[in-house]
Structure formats: C-alpha cells, structure tokens
Amino acid sequence: MAQWPLLSILIWLPIVGAILVLALGRDARVARWLSLITTLATLIASLPLYLNYDAVAGGMQFIESHAWINALKANYALGVDGIAVALIVLTTFTSVLVIIGSWGPIQKRVSQYMAAMLVLEGMLIGIFCATDALLFYVFFEAMLIPMFIIIGIWGGPRRVYATLKFFIYTFLGSIFMLIALIYLHMKTGEFSLAAFATAPLGTTEQAWIFFAFLAGFAIKVPMWPVHTWLPDAHVEAPTGGSVILAAIMLKVGGYGFIRFSLPITPDASQEYAWVVIAMSLVAVVYIGYVALVQDDMKKLIAYSSVAHMAFVTLGIFISLALVRNYANADAARLGIQGAMVQMISHGFVSGAMFSCIGVLYDRLHSRMIKDYGGVLNVMPWFGGLFIFFSMANCGLPGTSGFVGEFMVILASFQSNPWIALVAAFTLIIGAAYTLWLVKRVIFGEVTNPKVAKFEDLNAREWIVLGSFAAAVLALGIYPKPLTDLMDSSVLQIVNALMLSKA
Amino acid sequence: MMIPFNPADLIAIQPELVLLGATCAILLIDLFIKPSQRDITHWLSIATLALTSYLVWRGAPELSSGVTAFNGMFLHDGISVVLKQFILLTSGLSLFYARNYMRERSLLVGELYLLVLFATLGMMLLVSAGSLITVYLGLELLALSSYALVAMNRDSASSAEAAIKYFVLGALASGLLLYGMSMIYGATGSLDLAAITGKFGQVEHPGWLAFGLVFLVCGIAFKMGAAPFHMWLPDVYHGAPTAVTVFIGSAPKIAAFGLAYRLLEGGLGPLSGQWTLMLAILAVASLAVGNVLAIAQSNLKRMLAYSTISHVGFMLLGFVGGTPAGYSAAMFYIISYTMTATVAFGMIALLARKGFECEEIDDFKGLNQRSPWYAAIMGIAMFSLAGVPPLFGFFAKLLVLKAAIDAGFLWLAIVAIVFAIIGIYYYLRVVKVMYFDAAAEETALPLPSDVALRWVISINGLALIVLGLAWGPLFDWCNRAFGV
Numbered sequence: 001m002a003q004w005p006l007l008s009i010l011i012w013l014p015i016v017g018a019i020l021v022l023a024l025g026r027d028a029r030v031a032r033w034l035s036l037i038t039t040l041a042t043l044i045a046s047l048p049l050y051l052n053y054d055a056v057a058g059g060m061q062f063i064e065s066h067a068w069i070n071a072l073k074a075n076y077a078l079g080v081d082g083i084a085v086a087l088i089v090l091t092t093f094t095s096v097l098v099i100i101g102s103w104g105p106i107q108k109r110v111s112q113y114m115a116a117m118l119v120l121e122g123m124l125i126g127i128f129c130a131t132d133a134l135l136f137y138v139f140f141e142a143m144l145i146p147m148f149i150i151i152g153i154w155g156g157p158r159r160v161y162a163t164l165k166f167f168i169y170t171f172l173g174s175i176f177m178l179i180a181l182i183y184l185h186m187k188t189g190e191f192s193l194a195a196f197a198t199a200p201l202g203t204t205e206q207a208w209i210f211f212a213f214l215a216g217f218a219i220k221v222p223m224w225p226v227h228t229w230l231p232d233a234h235v236e237a238p239t240g241g242s243v244i245l246a247a248i249m250l251k252v253g254g255y256g257f258i259r260f261s262l263p264i265t266p267d268a269s270q271e272y273a274w275v276v277i278a279m280s281l282v283a284v285v286y287i288g289y290v291a292l293v294q295d296d297m298k299k300l301i302a303y304s305s306v307a308h309m310a311f312v313t314l315g316i317f318i319s320l321a322l323v324r325n326y327a328n329a330d331a332a333r334l335g336i337q338g339a340m341v342q343m344i345s346h347g348f349v350s351g352a353m354f355s356c357i358g359v360l361y362d363r364l365h366s367r368m369i370k371d372y373g374g375v376l377n378v379m380p381w382f383g384g385l386f387i388f389f390s391m392a393n394c395g396l397p398g399t400s401g402f403v404g405e406f407m408v409i410l411a412s413f414q415s416n417p418w419i420a421l422v423a424a425f426t427l428i429i430g431a432a433y434t435l436w437l438v439k440r441v442i443f444g445e446v447t448n449p450k451v452a453k454f455e456d457l458n459a460r461e462w463i464v465l466g467s468f469a470a471a472v473l474a475l476g477i478y479p480k481p482l483t484d485l486m487d488s489s490v491l492q493i494v495n496a497l498m499l500s501k502a
Numbered sequence: 503m504m505i506p507f508n509p510a511d512l513i514a515i516q517p518e519l520v521l522l523g524a525t526c527a528i529l530l531i532d533l534f535i536k537p538s539q540r541d542i543t544h545w546l547s548i549a550t551l552a553l554t555s556y557l558v559w560r561g562a563p564e565l566s567s568g569v570t571a572f573n574g575m576f577l578h579d580g581i582s583v584v585l586k587q588f589i590l591l592t593s594g595l596s597l598f599y600a601r602n603y604m605r606e607r608s609l610l611v612g613e614l615y616l617l618v619l620f621a622t623l624g625m626m627l628l629v630s631a632g633s634l635i636t637v638y639l640g641l642e643l644l645a646l647s648s649y650a651l652v653a654m655n656r657d658s659a660s661s662a663e664a665a666i667k668y669f670v671l672g673a674l675a676s677g678l679l680l681y682g683m684s685m686i687y688g689a690t691g692s693l694d695l696a697a698i699t700g701k702f703g704q705v706e707h708p709g710w711l712a713f714g715l716v717f718l719v720c721g722i723a724f725k726m727g728a729a730p731f732h733m734w735l736p737d738v739y740h741g742a743p744t745a746v747t748v749f750i751g752s753a754p755k756i757a758a759f760g761l762a763y764r765l766l767e768g769g770l771g772p773l774s775g776q777w778t779l780m781l782a783i784l785a786v787a788s789l790a791v792g793n794v795l796a797i798a799q800s801n802l803k804r805m806l807a808y809s810t811i812s813h814v815g816f817m818l819l820g821f822v823g824g825t826p827a828g829y830s831a832a833m834f835y836i837i838s839y840t841m842t843a844t845v846a847f848g849m850i851a852l853l854a855r856k857g858f859e860c861e862e863i864d865d866f867k868g869l870n871q872r873s874p875w876y877a878a879i880m881g882i883a884m885f886s887l888a889g890v891p892p893l894f895g896f897f898a899k900l901l902v903l904k905a906a907i908d909a910g911f912l913w914l915a916i917v918a919i920v921f922a923i924i925g926i927y928y929y930l931r932v933v934k935v936m937y938f939d940a941a942a943e944e945t946a947l948p949l950p951s952d953v954a955l956r957w958v959i960s961i962n963g964l965a966l967i968v969l970g971l972a973w974g975p976l977f978d979w980c981n982r983a984f985g986v
Contacts, residue, residue, distance in 0.1 A: 141890055
C-alpha cells in the first residue's frame with residue numbers, strides 16, 4: 001500500500017463525499033446512503049493503516065510531503081505514528097456509527113447535516129495526520145465551521161448561544177497558539193513539527209510558547225476552569241454532534257499536548273507540569289461533584305467527560321515529572337500509554353453514552369432525568385446496554401474505562417502517592433454519579449405514562465450501541481493490540497522528553 | 503525649460519492610454535444608444551477592463567526591476583502591475599454586481615460605467631505614481647469620480663448626505679495631503695519621490711520633513727479609512743447605493759495601499775522609524791474602533807464598513823516593519839480583503855430587489871432555507887473575513903501577523919488577535935441569521951434574472967476557498983513584486 005497516498009485518501013474521501021452529498025442529496029434517502037457509503041469506505045480505507053503500520057519500528061510512517069507554500073516552507077506534510085493511527089481508526093469507526101445513529105433523528109435538511117459530518121470527519125483525520133504545524137492549524141480551526149453549523153442548525157432550544165460560545169471560546173484558545181507557531185516559524189524558518197521539536201529555545205521563550213499551547217489545547221480538552229463551553233455545547237448539540245464532540249474532538253486537545261507541548265517545549269512543560277496536574281486533579285474531584293447534581297442527562301455526561309479527560313492530561317504531564325525528577329522512564333511510558341488508552345476508551349464510552357441518551361431523547365424529547373424512570377421495564381435490551389456503558393464509565397474492570405484509569409493512577413503513584421490518591425477518588429465519585437443516573441433513569445417503577453409506551457431498540461440503534469459495546473468490551477478485556485500499536489511511539493516521545501532544549 | 507519627451511514612455515503608459523481612449527469612446531457610444539440597450543455599455547466597459555488588464559499583463563516588466571517613464575513621474579514596476587491587475591479585476595466584478603441592482607432602480611445610466619472607468623484610471627495612475635504630482639492627480643481623479651458615484655441616486659436623501667460627507671471629508675483629506683506634500687517639497691525642493699528619498703541627507707530643515715510626514719500620514723489614513731480618521735466611512739458605505747458600495751469598498755482600498763506605499767516607502771522611506779510607529783498606533787485604533795463598533799450594527803452595510811476599518815488596521819500590521827516582506831504581506835492582505843468584500847457587498851446587491859434593499863442583517867434570516875447556495879457563498883465570505891482557515895482571509899491574517907512579529911511588534915500582533923476574536927462575533931452573527939434563524943417566508947428566493955451576476959459571484963466566492971488552499975502562487979507574485 002506504500003504507493004497509495006493513504007492518508008490523503010482518508011482526509012479527502014469524506015470531503016469529496018460531502019460535496020457529492022450536497023450535490024445529489026436533495027432526496028434525504030440518497031443523502032443518508034451516500035454518507036453511509038462514504039464513511040464505510042473511509043473506515044475500510046483506514047484498516048490498512050492499522051494493519052500495515054509497523055508498530056515495532058514506531059515513528060512517522062505513511063509519510064507524504066508536497067510543497068505547499070514555498071515562501072514560508074510550509075508543506076502539505078502528512079505522517080502517522082501509533083498514537084495517530086489509533087485516533088484515526090477511532091474517528092473512522094465513530095463516524096460510521098454517527099451516520100447510522102442520525103438516520104432517523106435528523107429529518108431537517110438531511111444532506112447538509114450529513115455533509116457537515118463528513119467534512120468534520122475529514123478535518124479530524126487531517127488533524128491527526130498533519131506533521132506540518134500550519135497544516136495542523138488549518139485543520140484544527142477549520143473543523144470548527146462544520147461543528148458550529150451542526151450545533152446551530154440541528155441543536156436544541158439554546159443552540160445559538162451554545163454554538164457561538166463554542167466557536168468563540170475555542171477560537172480564542174487556538175489563536176494564541178497561532179502566535180506561538182508564527183514565533184517558532186521565525187526561529188526555525190519552516191513549519192515542520194520535527195524542526196520545531198529540535199529548535200533550541202530558551203526557558204522564557206519556552207514558557208510563553210507552552211502557555212500559548214496550553215490555551216489552545218486546554219480549551220479543546222477541555223480542562224477545568226476553561227471547560228464551561230462543553231456542557232452548553234453538549235446539551236444543545238444533536239446526538240450525532242455530541243458523539244463526535246465527546247468521542248473525537250476532545251481528543252484533539254490531548255493529542256495536541258503530546259504532539260506539540262511535550263516535544264517543542266519539554267523544559268517548560270516540566271516546569272509547569274504542576275499547573276496542569278493541579279488543574280486535572282481539580283477537574284477529577286470538583287467536576288465529579290458538579291456532575292453529581294445535574295438533572296440533565298447530557299450535562300451529566302458532559303461533566304463526566306471533563307472529569308475523564310482530566311485523566312488524560314494527568315497521565316501526560318505526570319510522565320514529565322517521572323522522567324525528569326525520578327528518571328523513571330517506564331512509569332512515564334505507563335502514564336502516556338494510559339492517557340492514550342483513556343482517550344480511546346473515553347471515545348467509545350462517551351460516544352456510547354451520548355448515543356444512549358439520544359435513543360431516550362428520540363422517544364420522549366426530554367433530557368431531564370426526572371422525566372424518566374423504570375426504562376428497564378419497557379426496554380430491557382436498551383437498559384442492559386445502558387448499564388453496561390455506565391459500568392464502563394465508572395471504570396469497572398473488564399471494560400475499557402478501567403484500563404486507562406488504572407494505568408494513569410499506577411503511574412501517578414510512582415510520582416506522588418497523594419496525586420494517585422486524589423486521582424483514584426474518581427473511582428468513587430464516578431461510580432456515584434453514573435450509578436445514581438442509572439438508578440433514576442433505568443431502574444425503579446415506570447412513573448411517566450409516556451415511558452410506558454417506549455419500544456425497545458430498533459435495528460439501527462442496535463448496530464450503533466452493539467458496535468460501541470463490542471469495542472468497549474474488547475478494549476477492556478484485551479487492550480494489548482492497542483498498547484502494542486502505540487508502544488514504540490510512546491517510547492520515542494518519552495525518550496525525547498529526557499533531552500533538555502534550553 | 504525644455505522637457506525631454508521620449509516616445510518610448512508611451513509604451514509604459516499604454517494600458518492607461520487605452521483605458522482613457524476606450525472610456526471616451528464609451529462616453530460617446532452611450533450618448534447614442536437607447537436606455538434599453540445599456541447592455542452595450544456594460545459589456546464594452548467589461549471588455550475595456552479586460553483589454554487593459556491584458557495590456558498590463560503583456561507590458562509587465564521584469565517584476566522586481568521595473569521601468570520609469572516621463573522623467574520619473576510614472577513607475578511601471580512589479581508592484582504597480584500586481585495592484586493594477588487587482589484594481590481592474592475588482593472594478594470589473596463590481597460592474598457585474600451593479601447592473602441588476604441599478605437597473606431595478608432605474609439608475610442604470612451610462613455615467614455609472616464612465617465614473618467607474620475614470621475612477622479605475624485614477625487608481626492606475628495612483629499606484630504607478632513616481633512623483634507627488636502624479637499621486638495627487640490619480641487620487642483626485644479617483645476621489646471626484648467616487649463622490650459622484652455615491653450621489654448616483656439623486657432622489658435619495660441618504661445618498662446625497664453620504665456624498666456630501668464624502669466630498670467634504672475627502673476634500674479635507676486631500677487638503678491635508680497637499681499641505682504635507684508642500685512641506686516636503688519645501689524641505690527637499692523636489693516633487694519626485696525618488697529624488698526626495700535621495701536628498702534626505704542634505705535637507706536643511708529636517709523638521710519640515712517630519713511636519714510634512716504627519717500630514718501625509720493623516721491624509722493617507724483618511725483615504726484608507728483608518729481610525730481615528732474613519733468617520734466618513736460607515737455613512738458613505740451605508741448611504742451609497744449598494745452597487746456603488748461594492749465598488750468604493752473594494753478597488754479603492756487597493757489603490758489606498760498603493761498610495762501609502764508610494765508616499766511612505768517610496769518617498770519617505772528614510773523616515774520609516776517615525777512613520778512605522780504612527781502606523782502602529784493607527785492600526786491599534788482601527789482594530790479597536792472597527793471591531794467594537796461593528797458589533798453594535800444592525801445594518802449589514804454599516805457593519806461591513808466598520809469591519810473594513812478593522813481590516814485596514816490589520817493591513818497596517820504589514821507596514822510596521824518597514825520591510826519589503828511586510829509590504830508584500832500587506833499587499834496580499836488587501837487583495838484578500840477586497841476579493842472577500844466584493845462577495846459580501848455583492849451578495850447584498852444580488853439579494854436586493856426593487857423596493858427591498860436587503861441591507862439589514864435580519865433581512866438575511868433563513869437564507870439557507872431559501873437559497874442554500876447563496877447562503878453558502880455568503881457564509882464563505884463571512885468566515886474568510888473572520889479569518890477562519892482554510893479560507894483566503896486566514897492566510898492573509900497569518901502573513902501580516904507574521905510580518906508584525908518578524909518586525910519585533912509582538913505586542914501589536916497580540917492586540918490584533920484579541921480584536922480579531924471580538925471580530926469573530928459579528929461575522930458569526932451573519933452566519934447565524936442565515937443558517938439558524940427561520941426565514942420570514944418559506945418560499946424559494948426570487949433570484950435576479952442576471953445570469954452573469956449569479957455566475958460571477960459564485961466564482962468569486964469559490965475563489966476564496968481555492969485561494970485559501972493554494973495561495974502560494976499569489977504570495978510568490980507579491981513577493982516577487984517587492985523583490986523578496
């Protein structure tokens with residue numbers, strides 16, 4: 001497959017599909033089928049990426065590079081390492097399920113919705129492939145446009161507020177990153193990430209660049225205290241939008257930390273790791289409590305996303321402390337590895353949770369917990385799956401949720417047992433808010449007469465939730481293929497961390 | 503004194519001569535045709551612009567060197583070639599966007615075309631100017647034509663008001679410029695820009711030069727519409743017929759860039775240490791005033807007028823370094839801005855109908871339901887103005903920010919992006935009304951019968967994406983013009 005520009009195909013296939021959908025999709029059925037075919041084709045095209053990636057060698061593979069802007073030495077440069085491959089497959093997999101999941105619920109301007117989703121998929125894949133900072137930034141920002149439209153047109157009652165907040169908030173963060181990138185370009189004369197990573201930078205420069213990156217990525221993750229756009233965006237977004245947002249867009253922030261902050265500003269990252277770790281721990285505990293008191297299901301899961309993503313940032317930045325202070329490279333690998341597993345797992349679990357809420361919402365058109373109760377009595381299959389995903393959400397061993405959290409806590413313990421103790425708090429509080437949600441929605445007596453008329457899952461919903469369940473279970477029981485895939489890439493990142501640039 | 507005349511000079515000025523001759527011919531032809539045959543004037547004018555563009559292209563010298571003609575009065579170099587091409591292009595675009603609008607209001611008279619062509623001639627002279635006289639000549643030809651264009655709709659009070667404001671403030675700006683020029687002439691004893699630069703060392707009263715410089719900068723800021731000399735701009739954009747706003751909002755901005763470049767770098771380059779700081783202050787003021795006041799507007803034309811002020815501020819970021827790379831970035835910026843502004847103003851003209859101006863932001867409500875294609879084109883223009891990749895406007899912003907940072911004005915770049923974030927809001931508001939709000943009426947939009955208009959605006963809109971993905975050649979072209 002080496003002769004095929006596989007990464008370009010992955011990026012542009014959905015975008016070409018989107019144009020076709022817009023052009024031919026006057027009939028909603030055509031639009032739906034065409035988008036499904038496109039996403040399936042993209043998923044199939046992403047399999048050779050996984051199969052042919054040489055995980056033992058690690059490093060950037062499937063490299064493509066064409067001159068883009070000669071004057072700035074910006075290239076259309078693509079390449080993936082194990083981390084990116086995992087995220088790309090997550091993207092292509094989730095996109096198929098999102099299209100299937102939107103089959104029924106989206107009835108208004110179907111072709112535009114499907115096209116926006118496809119463009120978004122292309123942009124997200126582009127983010128994970130880009131090895132040129134300018135190209136990365138273009139994808140990074142461009143993906144806001146389809147998401148802005150998705151929330152704004154097909155969202156809930158307060159969609160306009162939510163989508164404007166989403167757009168401006170995320171734009172605010174990333175534009176500071178742009179300044180940092182221009183500064184780095186001034187230093188190195190090119191935009192390639194590899195050149196940025198090897199450029200010598202003083203401590204002050206690194207600190208400024210680090211905080212510029214932090215502004216961009218922390219808002220995307222989102223970390224406490226810049227997370228407030230997320231609950232609004234999630235609540236108002238249509239189900240498909242929520243799934244993409246939670247499952248993939250949040251990962252862009254974590255990916256950015258690994259791809260930008262760690263290699264480009266290793267010394268500043270180490271110096272200020274405590275800031276990120278502190279923010280993560282606050283998110284784990286405080287946001288957990290906030291999730292507990294929500295009466296809107298989507299908001300609850302949104303806050304739980306913030307808390308879970310805090311594990312990702314914790315895992316990434318704890319590894320710095322481990323490398324520099326304790327020279328414990330193994331534990332550092334564990335931390336980053338755990339962060340990555342947590343990202344993939346959270347992609348599946350949060351995607352599944354939002355899909356579940358979508359299933360309920362389609363039946364009752366309410367997201368309020370108090371409107372439900374006793375769903376298990378009328379929808380036994382759905383109830384079972386919901387409970388399963390909830391268990392994964394609180395990190396039950398045997399599900400994917402456990403693996404990542406466990407690895408991160410284990411790594412933290414080797415740095416500082418107190419950090420591990422606070423982080424482990426999530427196991428309790430996560431269980432509290434998730435199980436309480438299950439108790440109120442799934443169990444109990446049917447009190448709402450409308451709930452009594454619910455029908456169990458239809459075939460499409462089965463496909464979506466069943467696929468997510470299979471992924472969650474597979475990753476939980478046997479995460480080795482995933483960790484093997486990323487192992488050498490993580491090792492390379494950790495090795496690079498040991499070198500000071502100042 | 504005997505002024506030597508070199509016939510070869512005519513070759514250098516050939517495009518301008520052809521444009522002048524053709525304009526006079528069109529003036530005569532238009533006298534003899536019936537109003538129903540005005541399309542002849544329309545297509546002749548377009549053809550004239552196209553022919554001039556071809557001649558500029560064919561006569562283009564080696565881009566970095568260039569030739570001078572008429573004893574240095576007229577410069578024919580790479581910079582003027584690039585600027586002229588885009589002046590001609592945007593003038594042509596605005597003629598396409600104007601026809602339907604003016605016809606529906608019974609304003610489609612031959613004067614529209616003549617004034618646009620004369621204004622274009624003025625701009626071409628201006629960007630080729632090698633002496634203070636030619637600068638002023640080109641500028642006044644542009645300005646007088648523009649005043650008349652704004653007053654085109656004689657029966658409209660707001661049009662007349664806008665024209666008077668434009669005229670009075672424009673005359674004031676011209677006065678400032680002239681006064682500054684006279685100081686510089688007094689100090690150096692020369693009108694030739696190159697000679698002025700050459701005599702810097704031996705100036706007897708350097709204070710006069712600095713004094714003149716201040717007046718020049720004020721005059722330039724007036725003409726560009728940079729804050730705090732921006733007062734005329736919103737009223738003129740708002741009051742002028744939309745079809746005229748398309749024109750005065752686009753091509754003259756390119757000419758204003760040429761004006762600033764010729765006078766500041768061409769004539770007063772050695773004083774750049776002083777004027778870069780003045781321009782930096784103007785840039786901050788424009789960014790602040792433009793972006794903040796645009797938020798409060800409910801009229802789209804006014805909003806775009808304030809956004810123009812902010813874009814001028816952004817463009818000035820390219821000037822603060824006083825380096826060729828910076829000018830190249832500024833030129834790229836102004837080209838990107840005008841290409842986008844023509845779409846935005848053109849769309850207002852396209853959607854307007856007889857008795858319905860479509861200039862309030864709320865008039866765009868639910869456009870996506872009524873005409874998804876034009877909503878998408880307008881959306882592209884808005885995102886491009888906001889500077890969201892992968893559209894043209896983003897890369898222009900990238901380049902001027904880079905120019906400012908390279909010049910050591912990091913603080914200015916940060917100020918600029920802070921205001922850019924504020925600016926995002928009002929562009930998104932237009933997208934919001936088009937996409938998220940329900941249309942007042944559900945029926946499909948009645949589209950103008952002018953097929954050329956629909957095609958041209960679509961191509962213009964799609965160009966913003968294409969130039970966003972492949973802006974390298976255009977940037978290389980700008981760089982070559984400045985010898986970067």
